[in-house]
Amino acid sequence: xxxxxxxxxxxxxxxxxxxxxxxxxxxxxxxxxxxxxxxxxxxxxxxxxxxxxxxxxxxxxxxxxxxxxxxxxxxxxxxxxxxxxxxxxxxxxxxxxxxxxxxxxxxxxxxxxxxxxxxxxxxxxxxxxxxxxxxxxxxxxxxxxxxxxxxxxxxxxxxxxxxxxxxxxxxxxxxxxxxxxxxxxxxxxxxxxxxxxxxxxxxxxxxxxxxxxxxxxxxxxxxxxxxxxxxxxxxxxxxxxxxxxxxxxxxxxxxxxxxxxxxxxxxxxxxxxxxxxxxxxxxxxxxxxxxx
Amino acid sequence: xxxxxxxxxxxxxxxxxxxxxxxxxxxxxxxxxxxxxxxxxxxxxxxxxxxxxxxxxxxxxxxxxxxxxxxxxxxxxxxxxxxxxxxxxxxxxxxxxxxxxxxxxxxxxxxxxxxxxxxxxxxxxxxxxxxxxxxxxxxxxxxxxxxxxxxxxxxxxxxxxxxxxxxxxxxxxxxxxxxxxxxxxxxxxxxxxxxxxxxxxxxxxxxxxxxxxxxxxxxxxxxxxxxxxxxxxxxxxxxxxxxxxxxxxxxxxxxxxxxxxxxxxxxxxxxxxxxxxxxxxxxxxxxxxxxxxxxxxxxxxxxxxxxxxxxxxxx
Numbered sequence: 001x002x003x004x005x006x007x008x009x010x011x012x013x014x015x016x017x018x019x020x021x022x023x024x025x026x027x028x029x030x031x032x033x034x035x036x037x038x039x040x041x042x043x044x045x046x047x048x049x050x051x052x053x054x055x056x057x058x059x060x061x062x063x064x065x066x067x068x069x070x071x072x073x074x075x076x077x078x079x080x081x082x083x084x085x086x087x088x089x090x091x092x093x094x095x096x097x098x099x100x101x102x103x104x105x106x107x108x109x110x111x112x113x114x115x116x117x118x119x120x121x122x123x124x125x126x127x128x129x130x131x132x133x134x135x136x137x138x139x140x141x142x143x144x145x146x147x148x149x150x151x152x153x154x155x156x157x158x159x160x161x162x163x164x165x166x167x168x169x170x171x172x173x174x175x176x177x178x179x180x181x182x183x184x185x186x187x188x189x190x191x192x193x194x195x196x197x198x199x200x201x202x203x204x205x206x207x208x209x210x211x212x213x214x215x216x217x218x219x220x221x222x223x224x225x226x227x228x229x230x231x232x233x234x235x236x237x238x239x240x241x242x243x244x245x246x247x248x249x250x251x252x253x254x255x256x257x258x259x260x261x262x263x264x265x266x267x268x269x270x271x272x273x274x275x276x277x278x279x280x281x282x283x284x285x286x287x288x289x290x291x292x
Numbered sequence: 293x294x295x296x297x298x299x300x301x302x303x304x305x306x307x308x309x310x311x312x313x314x315x316x317x318x319x320x321x322x323x324x325x326x327x328x329x330x331x332x333x334x335x336x337x338x339x340x341x342x343x344x345x346x347x348x349x350x351x352x353x354x355x356x357x358x359x360x361x362x363x364x365x366x367x368x369x370x371x372x373x374x375x376x377x378x379x380x381x382x383x384x385x386x387x388x389x390x391x392x393x394x395x396x397x398x399x400x401x402x403x404x405x406x407x408x409x410x411x412x413x414x415x416x417x418x419x420x421x422x423x424x425x426x427x428x429x430x431x432x433x434x435x436x437x438x439x440x441x442x443x444x445x446x447x448x449x450x451x452x453x454x455x456x457x458x459x460x461x462x463x464x465x466x467x468x469x470x471x472x473x474x475x476x477x478x479x480x481x482x483x484x485x486x487x488x489x490x491x492x493x494x495x496x497x498x499x500x501x502x503x504x505x506x507x508x509x510x511x512x513x514x515x516x517x518x519x520x521x522x523x524x525x526x527x528x529x530x531x532x533x534x535x536x537x538x539x540x541x542x543x544x545x546x547x548x549x550x551x552x553x554x555x556x557x558x559x560x561x562x563x564x565x566x567x568x569x570x571x572x573x574x575x576x577x578x579x580x581x582x583x584x585x586x587x588x589x590x591x592x593x594x595x596x597x598x599x600x601x602x603x604x605x606x607x
Contacts, residue, residue, distance in 0.1 A: 036401050091584055097401045098346045099583045102541060105534055106583075109576030117570070223530065227412045234405050264420050271413035275394050278406065282397045 006139045008256045014145045016252025017152030021207035022225055023232040023244040024159060025200030031176035031239040032196040033093070038104035039084065040229065041222030042111035043201040046077045047208025048124075048217035049115055055126050055212075066129060070209025074202045081201025085194050093193075108226075112219045125216035148210050155203060156245055163241070172196055176239065231274050237287015247285060297595075301549070308455055312448035318563075321519075324451050326559040327458040328515040333539040333551030334465050335508035340537075341545040342469055343501040344481030345399070349407030351532030352391070352414045353506045355525070356384045357513020359418065362431035362523035373438045373453075377514055384510020385503050392502035396495055399484075408530060415528040430524035433517050454515055461508055466548060468504065477501050509536075538579060544589025553591050 022044060029037045050073035058065060084107060092100055132143040162169040174182045175192045183189045208222070215221070232251055236243030251270055258266030277285065308327075312320055332354060339345045360380035364370040395406045419428050435443050435450070443450040468474050477497050479487045484494045517523045526532065535558065543554025561578075565571045586593045 036405060088580065088584075095583070095587075097404070098340065098537075098541070099587065101346075101348070101401075101404065102534075102537065102579050103583050106576040106579030109572040109579070111576075113570050113573035113576070117573075227409070227530070230405055231409055234402070234409065238401070265417070267416035267420070268413060271409055271416070274409060279394055279397075282402070 003138045004260070006137050007141070008260055009253070010136070010139065010141050010145070010149075011259070012249075012253035012256035013149045014252070015255050016248045017149045018207055018211060018225075019228055019232050019251055020152050020245055020248035021155060021203055021210075022229040023236070023248060024155065024241055025203040026229050026233050027236070027239055027241045027244045028159075028172070028176075028196055029200040030233070031241075032172055033089070033193050034097075035089065035093075035100045035104065036097070036230075036233075036238070037197075037200070038101055038226065039081075039107040039111075040104075040201070040204050041226035042108045043077050043081055043204035043222075044208040044225055045115060045217065045219070045222035046080065046111060047073050047205030048212045048221065049119055050076050050205070051209035051212045052119070052124055052126060052217065070206055070212070073209040074206035077205025077208075078198045078202030081205075082194055082198040084201075085197035089197070090190070090193075108222065112222075116219045121219055123216050123218035126213055128213050144213060148214075151206075151210060155206075159241055168195065228270075231270060233284075235274050235277055235284055237284030240284075240286040243284065243286030312451055320448060320451050322559055322563055323556075324454050324519055325516070326556040327454050328512050328519065329536070329539060329555040329559060330552040331458060331461045331515070332509045332512035332536050333543070333555045334462060335505045335512070336536050337540045337545055337548075337551045338465060338469065338477075338505045338508075339501060340540055341548075341550075342474060342481060343477045343498060345396075345498060345502070346404045346537070347395075347407040347502070347505070348404045348530065348533050348537065349391070349409075349411035350505075350509050350536050351530065352407075352411040352528050353384045353388060353509035354513035354516060354532055354536075355411075355414060355418065355523075355528035356380070356387050356506075357510035358433075358517035358523040358527050359425065359431075360384075360510070361436065361514050361517050362433050363425070365433060365436075366431055371434065371436050372440075373436045373514075373518075376436055377511060380510050380514045381507045384513070385507035387510075388503045388506025389499065392499045392506070396498040396502055408533065411528050411530060411533055415525050418528055419525040425525070428525055430522055433521050433523055435518055435521070450519070454519075457511070457515065461511065462549075462552070465508065469548065473497075473500070538575070542582060542589055544591035544593075546588065547591045547595075550589050550591045554589060557590060 022040065025043070026037060026040055029035060029040075047070065051069045054069040054072055055066060058069070088103060088107070089100075092103055128142075128144060130144055133140045134143050134146060135141075163173055171182070171187055171192055172195075174185075175187070175189055175196075179189055182192075207225075208217075228251070232244055232247045235250065236247035250273070254273060255266055255270055258269045262269065308323065311323060315323070332350065336347060336350050339347050357380040360383050361376050364376060364379065370376060391407070391410045395403055395410070398406055418425050421427070425431065437443070438453065441449075443453070476487070476492065480494050480497050487497075488494050513527065517527075539554040539558045540551045541554065542557055543552065544550030562571070565574050568574075582589070588596070
């Protein structure tokens, strides 16, 4: 019984970690750009495939660099995100959210087909980076999954540090809070938006790269995780990174319990919980009242 | 004097009415499908264009209509449109009312995301309950009958049946949009605070609009699955929903018949380009180009172009 609960908690934390990595980017992007970024699915899947490409092409003598692959992929994805923001999103900041969603969703279609074109339509996988396991209270758990939990935790702490202690973080928060006023203070808001999008996309790319050895990848995988990311941010309230952490933990643990005991309806449980919470509190757990 | 737009409308109707006489079979199939999707797009535009709410979950009503037909055939042995159509409209409306209770409390992006999530919920349920819904394999559907009359797939009798329903739905949605109720939802779209001050319940009007929209989209689901013969869980999913949204924007959401034009253009483009490998790529590029360069949709673009051309001629 104890072992089962430890297992459930660990799986829940693992799932929560990935969900947090995906939704944190969504939240900072929404906070600053006021756009629910469907293109995040593209960032996630590009993270997977870039990591795959790096691992595949790395000569064996540099195999110690394998661990860096998701990080390199994240940087690449971030740069692509930057190009996307400068080239396209910038043009539609003043438009209604319907158009913004359509443009970011359109970007996902393009990315999915380009991936199909470059790497084929079938699913890809790589061997585990490490098959080491750790014995926690009698439960043998893969070390790699624990590492993902740690990375998610590290990103959460880093984001806290960034937002509370650094100038760029404070400017990002200020822009999210009141764009006009921040602009009036002489901040280059356009630059802040570009940087935010770069950060957000890079985190999603990192999440994808880290998940490659666990789930593999296939065209469309980004969409499945994006939907879960949406559930997390809707539950958290749009724009709140800390809320995303809590919501990701809730969804992660609920999913882990669901998989264990009600495998048929695990996904449904998540959506039902979301529906219930949003009925009680329409703006989400940590969300401000929606702006009219 | 006949107005120009009416002139175009009459030509369009004439083509639809006489098409089977001279158009090839596959074109007729596409026209049938286009009219079915037009019903869904018109229904969606009742929300987007008239109520100011963007649903990204309308696939769930197409799915609901389709699976009502599929499950009724599989388990109850009902094969006739006269039962299936009212039943699935009822079920879609019920689903819309239920989902709407949650969603219409939200506005703008929050509404869009919640409708999206509910669509995915139904998709998840539908693909997981393998024993009941056939899971991801879906369910094969035979063409239903109408008061004992057997449609032959590929022949023109089903085309005219769909044409009749399409005209009926278009007329019904037109009446709804131009009724006092239609004016009220437009007022909700333009200024909900003021509507609230007039003593009207904004949420109630949103919910009713959502329910009506869901009911019509459910009908489109019934017809679509009868035409294609296959109910699959993907119907509930985001790809279907975004396709319908795209049709509306493509045609022009500020025009009553814009969604019809959008649906037709979409269906024909899809049939030409889907055999090619980069259909999704093309779809993505055209969505982006459309949003940036032609926000009024095809109808908006053409009407501006026509006006300019005519001004040039008359000057």
